[in-house]
Amino acid sequence: MAQVCRRWREIINGAPELWTFVTDQDKASTAIVLDRSREHPIGIWLREDPIDESLYVAVLAQSHRWILADIEVHRDDQEALRRLEEVDAPMLKCLVLEVSALDRHSIFVLDLLRDHPPQLTSLTLVEVAMRFWNSRLRSSSPQTKARTHSYIRSYS
Template sequence: MMSPSTSSPFVPAAARARIAQLNRAQHPLSYSKLLERDTLQKALKNYKYPVLTLPSEVTSEIFVHFLPSYPKRTSFVGRCSPSLLLQVCREWRDVALATPELWSTFEVEMGYRDTSAVSTRRQLLLVEWLERSKDCPLSVELVCPTSESPAIAAALLDALVHHSHRWQDMKLVIAYQHLQRIAGSVPILRDLHLDAEWTDNPSPLQSFTFHAPSLRQLGLNAGVHFNTFKDVFPWSLITVFNGDLYEHEAALVLRSARALEQCKIMIDSESEETISVSPIPPLHHLKSLTLESEDAFKGHCWRMAIRVC
């Protein structure tokens, strides 16, 4: 008969297997078998898994290591989501919900063919995770470009903007007409990648306020319309830049971002004429510079990469 003893450790899986075997018996169990089953069931009920004997603080720290390393982020559902921790047992659920760091990094992607129910569910999850993250700095990738549901995209962005004082590392892929929604102060933002998708006849932003004193890494794509942002970013503090710019915009970045360490720019040709560019002063902190250009109409491209040891 299997039972816990001092000579052999109690193995829950083996106990459950033995109970299942006894329950499958085709004839009534003998007294000894009934006693064996009752003993195993009582032992299972009283058994305390070693992992559940850890202090909550230790379990919480282990859970945090479940998160992927930046710049990777978790998803609301799936094998890499901390939501799985809520399904293991009551103890783990309580610890996970009491660990705000678990819910402070995530990605949200709105698909073009999402149904209304799917979009609404995603919006509810976004709000839920933001509440669970409490006051933790946020690392979020939000992809809600131009779609058939601009209202849902705007609602997702507005929910996130409500916590912009906690933005730390952000990747935003949004429709151009929604850029004005992110205006404001982002005091702890250190890394921003901004990707705006053009719509038909977009109205240019007349003014834009974006106070980001801690910003050090910046990525911009062509749809962002550089002129809107050229006077709002702390260029003198930017150390890493990745962008899609016209020639004169690229020159402006290289003249203004004097602290640059890494820079990669895809240069879009503006015209057939040669453009006069003011001299670019020495970039004393620069470690790598990559300039690329591709002319889709002429079918040629060039790339220049410089690495400073």
């Protein structure tokens, strides 16, 4: 639509609500999307293996804006997993987290959500177990559901 005319391009580029979904499918546009979305809530989809370091850092730096996060991290990428444990996502409503591994019979344990997202209502964990959850998550979000997959230990 931005190709139609200069006026449409100005409108589209100036409307942050149109720039709220970040994916790893087009790394070149990630910085543009993050910039044009300004401070609007965003959804992210990161499923590329291996994770592009600069893209990952840029998206994690915006975790305070996440409302939806669908992330796949390879179990052997310890640095990516460590960074994920430090995420602060107060607006997060939906989290899908998959830790892939060559050994399909292993479960990876993460210490996530220590400062739980108060709006979290949907949680999907694949090949992940939570070390423990803050009891406030359970009491403040009774509708939180964890859909289970094989080799999953989940909490709700």
